Amino acid sequence: MEPALMGAVQAAREIREGRLSSEELVRSCLARIDQLEETVQAWAFLDPELAVNQAVQADQAKRTGQRLGPLHGVPVGIKDIFDTMDMPTEDGTVLHRGRQPLSDATVVNRLRTAGAVIMGKTVTTELAVFAPAKTRNPHDPQRTPGGSSSGSAAAVAAGMVPLAIGTQTNGSMIRPASFCGVYGYKPTFGLISRHLVLQQSRPLDQVGVFARSIEDCAVLAEAIIGHDPNDPDTRLAATPHLLQIQSEEPPVTPKLALVKTPVWDRADESTRAAFAELAEALGDKVAEIDLPASFNHAHEQHRIIMEADLARSFAKEYETGREQLSGVLREMIERGQRELAVAYNNAVATIPGYNQELDKVFEWHDAIITPATVGEAPLGLDSTGSPMFCTIWTLCGMPAITLPLLVGEQGLPLGVQLVGPRGDDAALLRTARWLVEELNG
């Protein structure tokens, strides 16, 4: 097998056991990038020599008997909003062109400690919001890869790297993963530090991972989860044993709650049909659940928080360079500037109430099953598609994973999103793995 197409867990094992070198793996990935990048355009910054040098060092560390981390020698793509001290971080805007941070984001630092090769910086939409950048969907270059973590999803889908890091403030992880046909996993709010990551909204910003299997999502997330005094929303807690638990059999057969959400009518007809078939295939392992009426306001609460925070987070960009911002972002910022403090704090205060309602669903169900996106990746590169099927779960800070289990009527991937209770990430991955086997078996 072409090393670039190996899973991360497998590649790390091959490297640890001496059957593969990190340099071979990285060169194999670089060869695929060389071959596909002109079409896919996943990378904002890539220095092949810097990547190979890290791989050579990883191989040398192994030879000299150093302790090897779980990702030793494995390349990871990093969304270009995470600061890297050896690569520029330009945040998808010309306003930050040439920006060279002095320090690594905590996530990057943890990846280096885990032995990973920081392959390069993947393309983000403008300031990680909506305005698309150059990346194209590897399944069809006429279509969007989704956003804002466009390059990370596309790079993993194209086999350019086994792993990549992204973020989600609305639907920026789950949507591109669904469109690109890979696994995207966004852990519970507060598990992963956002220190030295471009901030959009403190109550909403969440880091996540892309991979081509659940076990690869697990190994990558486990490496970057952890308390960071520099991110006050992270907490001291034992790191969940994601890799171990996801591999185990569920103690009892999981029960899923099919949640259509208040935006069900906005899903493509083929998406709704696919979920009807899915529910039929799962039989009594799934039950349809209606969310309380209060969730009809969740998208509006999310919008208030996000736009008011965009106005604050990008005040300097707006003040000094608004004509170089996209129209869509400018409008969001201008609406956000007008939001009142009372409305903002009321919106933030709805989150615990929503979570209490969702806790009731999880008393009788292991996970919520719901579409990842409205449908397949839409044609055209002038939009990244709609995040609306992710909004509630992001607002509530719940762990979510999208599984590339369906194929839409255009023949493109369509994700099945599973959502678990906050903090129960390991069980969610175990349920996800069970579902994949259930449907493939």
Next chain:
Amino acid sequence: MEPALMGAVQAAREIREGRLSSEELVRSCLARIDQLEETVQAWAFLDPELAVNQAVQADQAKRTGQRLGPLHGVPVGIKDIFDTMDMPTEDGTVLHRGRQPLSDATVVNRLRTAGAVIMGKTVTTELAVFAPAKTRNPHDPQRTPGGSSSGSAAAVAAGMVPLAIGTQTNGSMIRPASFCGVYGYKPTFGLISRHLVLQQSRPLDQVGVFARSIEDCAVLAEAIIGHDPNDPDTRLAATPHLLQIQSEEPPVTPKLALVKTPVWDRADESTRAAFAELAEALGDKVAEIDLPASFNHAHEQHRIIMEADLARSFAKEYETGREQLSGVLREMIERGQRELAVAYNNAVATIPGYNQELDKVFEWHDAIITPATVGEAPLGLDSTGSPMFCTIWTLCGMPAITLPLLVGEQGLPLGVQLVGPRGDDAALLRTARWLVEELNG
């Protein structure tokens, strides 16, 4: 000694060792209340029978060999914004008249667990903001006791109870303690739960204690400090050994930073003169420190947060009963309704920056020494005086204690405020005790 005038630590010891019963103590306090309440008006709710019944139960618990808490049998006054399941909680507004909670606030629950007798509910200003209630200053009934924790400060000063609980969102602990000539101690933000306490502002609201000595402040605070999952701003941490540490000698002679703050010019001339004398008496144990210019905006940042939060917290009161709110509160709410989300979040975001600046002061100084109030309690009952000398420390969530060390030119008490670094409460109390001995010795 009249038991009512004993300190809490002493009274608890006498009870534990069988030389005093809780019933004797409570009856002694009730006798003083009977004698002084007509003048002082400290109590919003007091049922002598309910208090005596708790005392009788405490005495019975001792006889039957139950484990005795640190406050066993000692009466505590509770500001009438903490929910109590056996007494009404009316929040100082006619709009909440007759309100009877079903549960105890976490603080009240912890006090019961520590063995305390919940003596009754002390008078608060209207919704714990500015509009005065009936309480008068025990040193001069023509003067305000300060607010918003008016009744708690006055009750302790008048010897009606050895201990009382209050809260501070701006200057509602330190100011009335200074005016009434008692010790007032507001621990670090996040040490004490605010669950089932009337909320004004989540980033600002802080619980504190009144007593007639530092050791009594320590024993009471230690009993109520603790993580509470119902207050997300509290954190799991070991409870500081306040009572033990405050009794110890400082390892080296403390060094104080005299901080005049940007509102120094608004202090009474006699206050400024008193602090000049104090500095002279302390000699090289104090050095005057100027805060950076950024602190000139601290009062405005505090105002933005507090007023926007008042508008949200009291939206229902405003909507349904605004004509029964005071003019001063109505105006604050109406300004708060117009605050923008960006301005609010910018104001909240200044707090870590201010704390970083203050951390530099504490690299070389054990505590900040600064006035507790503009001056002595002003004449008249139509205002509770100014909180401006407390605003910065409340905004920054720092531990603060006021010591009744000075007497103003009207012969009324004047507090000396000591402020410590966040989280270092025990050392602050130790420094405070050292200062009291230094100046009395």
